[in-house]
Structures are given as C-alpha cells and as structure tokens.
Amino acid sequence: MSVDYAARLSKYDNKGTCGLPEEFDSVEKLEEKVAILCQLLSASKHAVVHTGAGISTSAGIPDFRGPRGVWTLEQRGCKVETNVCFEDAQPTLTHRALVGLVQAGSVRHVVSQNVDGLHLKSGLPRECLSELHGNMFMEKCDKCGK
Numbered sequence: 001m002s003v004d005y006a007a008r009l010s011k012y013d014n015k016g017t018c019g020l021p022e023e024f025d026s027v028e029k030l031e032e033k034v035a036i037l038c039q040l041l042s043a044s045k046h047a048v049v050h051t052g053a054g055i056s057t058s059a060g061i062p063d064f065r066g067p068r069g070v071w072t073l074e075q076r077g078c079k080v081e082t083n084v085c086f087e088d089a090q091p092t093l094t095h096r097a098l099v100g101l102v103q104a105g106s107v108r109h110v111v112s113q114n115v116d117g118l119h120l121k122s123g124l125p126r127e128c129l130s131e132l133h134g135n136m137f138m139e140k141c142d143k144c145g146k
Contacts, residue, residue, distance in 0.1 A: 060084035091122035
C-alpha cells in the first residue's frame with residue numbers, strides 16, 4: 001500500500017495549522033531535555049508514550065501538518081512525492097528506542113495514531129501497543145469478526 005492513501009481519506013475540513021517549520025534544539029538543550037525525560041521515566045510507575053506521524057517521517061513516510069506534510073502540500077495544490085510504500089518502510093531509530101524502553105520496563109505501553117505498522121515491525125510486542133486507527137496490514141471482517 002502506497003503512502004498516498006491519505007489522498008483517499010474522507011473530507012476533513014478542520015486540519016489545524018499546516019506547514020509550520022520544524023524546530024531543532026541545540027545539543028546542549030537536547031541533552032538537558034533527555035536528562036529530564038530520564039528522571040521522569042525513572043520516577044514513573046506506568047509510563048505510556050503516545051506517537052503520531054512525526055515518528056515515521058525519517059522512514060520516508062510523510063506526516064500531515066509538517067513542512068512537507070500531506071495536508072500542507074494539499075493546501076498548496078501539490079501532491080506528496082515519495083517512493084516509499086508501507087511494505088518497504090523500515091522502523092526508525094525512535095521506533096527501536098521505544099522497544100528498548102519497553103524491554104527495560106521504563107515504558108509500559110505505546111499508543112499510536114499511525115497506520116504504518118512500524119511499531120510492530122520494530123519488534124514492539126502487540127500487547128504493549130494500541131493503534132488508534134488500526135494499521136494497513138490488519139483486516140477484519142465486519143460480519144464474522146475474523
């Protein structure tokens with residue numbers, strides 16, 4: 001399935017603010033934020049991570065509202081140009097880091113809005129994942145439930 005699936009989504013008028021530039025922290029600021037995150041995870045008894053489209057952009061799958069996002073380009077009258085399909089996409093460093101955090105017991109569950117299947121492909125256990133919109137690789141019959 002190609003990542004152009006978004007062009008076939010139902011009409012959705014309230015898409016929020018699109019096209020904002022990405023912001024990058026300095027190395028020092030990033031290290032500071034990582035230290036705070038480590039402290040929070042250490043103190044947590046049941047950490048849950050919520051992911052969205054941004055976690056998969058480095059795998060070549062576009063987000064929706066980013067500078068080159070699906071809806072941003074749509075507003076400009078353009079289409080997403082990518083040669084990545086969901087079957088070929090590979091989990092990112094962030095997907096793999098989440099698996100490590102789950103294996104270490106620092107994160108108990110991941111909630112994802114993504115349909116790309118990369119969390120499962122990364123090795124995240126199914127019982128540690130809730131996919132709010134399902135994923136492109138699982139189908140279920142509405143009649144029999146299989």
